[in-house]
Amino acid sequence: MNTALTRMLAIEYPIIMAPMFLVSNTNMVIEALKSGITAAIPALNFKTDAELRQAIESIQKETQKPFGINLIVNKSNPGYQQQLKTLIELNVAFVITSLGNPKEVIEKCHKQGIKVFCDVVDLDYAQKVEALGADALIAVNNKAGGHPGKLDSATLINLLKTNCKLPVISAGGVATAGEVAITLQCGADGLSIGTVFIASNECRVSDEYKQAVLTYGAADIVSTDKMSGSPLHVIKTPYVEAIGTKANVLERLLNRHKWLKKQVKKIIFKRGMRTMEKAAFSATYRNVWVAGPSIENIKSIRPVSAIVADLVQNIN
Ligand SMILES: Cc1cc2nc3c(=O)[nH]c(=O)nc-3n(C[C@H](O)[C@H](O)[C@H](O)COP(=O)(O)O)c2cc1C
Structure with missing residues (x-):
């Protein structure tokens, strides 16, 4: 299939x-690349720069295929500057930015020919990152695992396709080949799919956690303010x-003051x-497991290659 992505x-x-x-x-990423899709891994998954470096190099040793690194761009990520330096030096194919202003990432990555895709949840922010020179929009909808957006998939894709020129990569709510097809029919240039890969053999x-992804359903996903300070989709475990x-009341009280809120x-x-x-x-x-409502259709733990083969079966 031929799309902007x-x-x-x-x-x-x-x-x-x-x-x-x-x-x-890294194993999940390598298997994804070998299966014909691309993949990104959060820089935050590595505690030190040496670990991040080693991870990127180990993927590059296995395959020449393109992959990306996800960077949290705001102050909650003290390693940001070093992570950016490393991924530029090692020349990954693309960066996905979340939170914060991606201006510096775009400027520095573009000098090296690295593409920058930005997480967006609305038109206002999409237009901002488009003006900054982003290469694609990751349209995070209200069914996404992790920090969800507010709009449903079709509405967000349509809004961004109508008002922006950038490719739109839809993120959220997809775990089956049928849902992949519908999302592409809605006009998306690609999809960013997370939750279904939690139930993979390569995931550690x-x-x-994996069993919870199989046994709970969409109705068991709740949005909690208690984990990252922003609404986060998690499974409603007894905990x-x-x-x-x-x-809680104290947090709400403190939230009324700007400095205290920070x-x-x-x-949190x-x-x-x-x-x-x-x-x-x-x-x-204390089971807090991040996942999205697409767990509804996840019924078994499979190799990444089998999950990808299943997702792309209607694409030609
Ligand atoms: C367990 C989990 C962790 C996530 N962590 C991140 C993250 O570190 N950075 C990020 O930009 N998005 C993160 N996300 C969001 C995903 O990148 C993606 O937008 C989302 O999984 C798409 O929705 P889906 O889970 O319904 O496929 C996470 C999602 C999940 C399920």
């Missing part, structure tokens, strides 16, 4: 294995139900990251 990256199918904090790893999260999904957000973010890291890899009763 397949042409830009010279890939077979217009799909990105989406970057997933804690979940993505705990068996409990999530017990702690509730809304900021500090509270930082604390740090605490949430720790909780999610433990829950992703070990047995704990």
Whole structure:
């Protein structure tokens, strides 16, 4: 299939294995690339620059195919400058920016011929990143795992295709070949797909997390303010139900003041990251598992290659 995304990256199918904090790893990326799609991995999944460097180099050793790194561009990511330097030096094919202003990333990456795709949830922000020179929009809709957008897939694609010139890559709610086809029919130039790959053999999260993706359904996905300071789609486990999904009274009070709000957000973010890291890899009763409503259609754990073959079966 030929779309703006397949042409830009010279890939077979217009799909990105989406970057997933804690979940993505180099083996998943390598398998995705070998299966004809592309993939991105969050820089934040590596604790040190040496680890990030090693990860990029290990993928490049296995395959020449293009892949990307996801960068959090705002102050919640103290490693941002070094991560940017490293991915430019190692010449990855593209960067996906989330949160914050991507101006510097776009300027520096373009000098090296690296493409920059920006997460957007509305037209206003899409037009801003288009003016800054982004190469594509990742249109994050209200069914996305992780931090969801507000608009449904078709509405967001249509809004962006009508008002922007950039390729639109739809993110959210897709786990089947039928949904891939519908999204492309809506006018998307590609898809960024995350949740379904949690249930892959190559993914190293705990068996409990993978089983939860198989056994819970769309109705069990809730949006919580308690993990990162912004609404986050997680599975409603007994623990999530017990702690509730809304900021508590003290946090709400502190949120009324601009400076305090920032500090509270930082604390929530740090605490949430720790909780999610433990829950992703070990047995704990504090189960906070990030996923989107596309878990509804995920029924088995398969190799990445089988998941991709399934997703692209209607694409030719
Ligand atoms: C477990 C998980 C972790 C995620 N972590 C990140 C992240 O670190 N950075 C990011 O930009 N998006 C992140 N996302 C969002 C994905 O990149 C993508 O937009 C989303 O998975 C698409 O929706 P889907 O899960 O319904 O396929 C995450 C999603 C999931 C499910």
